[in-house]
Amino acid sequence: MLTQPLINRLCRDAGPPVTLARERCLRSRFNKNRCTLCLQACARRALTLGDNGLHHDAEECTGCMQCTAVCPNDAVTGSLDFPALLHEVAAKSSILLSCQKGLLGHDHIRIPCVGMFSEAMLAAINAVTRQECFLDTSGCADCVNSHCLPAIREKMDKLASRLQDKSKIRVNYYGDRHAPLPCSGKNARRSILRLFRKNITTLSKEAFNPAEPCSARQTASQDKKPPQTATVLLHALSQLDEKRKDEGATLLSYFFSAATTNQCDLCPLCTAMCPTGALHRKKQEEKRTLTYTSARCSGCGLCADFCKKKALTIFGGFSGDPHEAQPLAVG
Ligand code: SF4
Ligand code: SF4
Incomplete structure (x- = not known):
């Protein structure tokens, strides 16, 4: 019989949801550090800290990506290329950011989960989007990652207050039937079967290579690379012209x-x-x-x-x- 964690893994986007770079974790760098941001963000308790540093339990992980949104040093990261996402958002006139359970439209961009966005990332998206950017949460309420909904609402509220209610990001919260959407979407639930087939391959590989499970693969690099959030904010800043100095000040506040x-x-x-x-x-x-x-x-x-x-x-x-x-x- 399929267990719930296994079903969750089979139904998410192919590939490991998060990658650990333990050498970047503050707890690994300084034994007196007490950071627990990712542990607190993980509703499934899939992240734990032990003698060998951070551990990720791929069986428990449901791919909400909230840990990647809070880690200051990119010790836990997802696979999405944020600068590429910003380029895509900037190139289109009206965008729908949607996960596999959400809506599809001609201008939709597939994201793993809305939990992946920090407030600073949302501010960067807001700065580069030309008209409006829609964040689709229509599939969230009956999703295993429904705990992301209050979190994204809180981040949006904070962003709106920083921008003095001039945010161009719209969220169609579940139940809000009057929330505007940029295109007549169709439900993407059938894609779950496709993902199921894809993920069978990934899980088989992990089963036959237990010494190196994909989800716990460490990045070898110990380079002092700049944080992803700052890189994304800098990219957004570079897109602003003279007329949008106010938005520049908002981005700098992060x-x-x-x-x-x-x-x-x-x-x-x-x-x-x-x-x-x-x-x-x-x-x-x-x-x-x-x-x-x-x-x-x-x-x-x-x-x-x-x-x-x-x-x-x-x-x-x-x-x-x-x-x-x-x-x-x-x-
Ligand atoms: S949030 Fe990042 S730095 Fe903090 S404990 Fe988790 S992995 Fe380490
Ligand atoms: S300078 Fe910034 S990134 Fe470097 S250790 Fe201090 S707070 Fe962390």
Whole structure:
């Protein structure tokens, strides 16, 4: 007999829903870190933290992707290419973002689940969309991932308040029969059978390769790469013209700033600890400078946690050019 978790796996988009990069998890980088954002976001308790760091239980995972929306350091990521999604949204006049259970239309873009969007990602979509972008939640109420509905509603409310109710994203919440849709959609439930067939192959591979289950495959890279959210926000910023300066300020409010006190002695610890390369220490002649680049900061706070002198603070919001390396301390 098929168990519910197995049915869930067979009915979701083919391929593992999330990929772990354990070396990017704050808990793996600093044993005193207490981040539990992804654990709290996971309604199925599919993510756990053990002696070997983060563990993902693919049997329990229902692919809501909420963990990917909250992890500041991209230690848990989905397969969707956000910059490509932004390009597609910017190229079309009216967009419907919809999961496999939702509606289909000539201008729809398939997404794994609405749970994947953070508020900052929604702000980026809002900035690049030309007219309106519809987020389809018509299939959510009877979906195993229905817990995403209140979460997406909360994010949309926060975004609307930041944008002073000028958001171009529309959500057709379940039960709201008068909510506008860009095209006469047809139900996509039949596609579940197609996905069922596709996923049988993936599950068979996992069964015969238990040492390396697809969903727990680690990315080998330990590179200090910039956070995905900042990359997406920068892309959205680059699309704005002079007339839309207000929206630029909203996007910048999702970036971070840093400050140091005179306790900072320019030791290299925070720069070594930063997983994204936002902090940099350079030496010119006999002068050392600690610089900070907002475009690379995820706001994870690891540097501030790790600084023994508590000389560094990270806080939300930024103004100026996020690409510019700002001097924090000179000595
Ligand atoms: S949210 Fe990210 S950094 Fe925090 S515990 Fe989960 S994987 Fe680690
Ligand atoms: S500068 Fe600090 S808060 Fe920003 S990404 Fe690096 S460690 Fe995290």
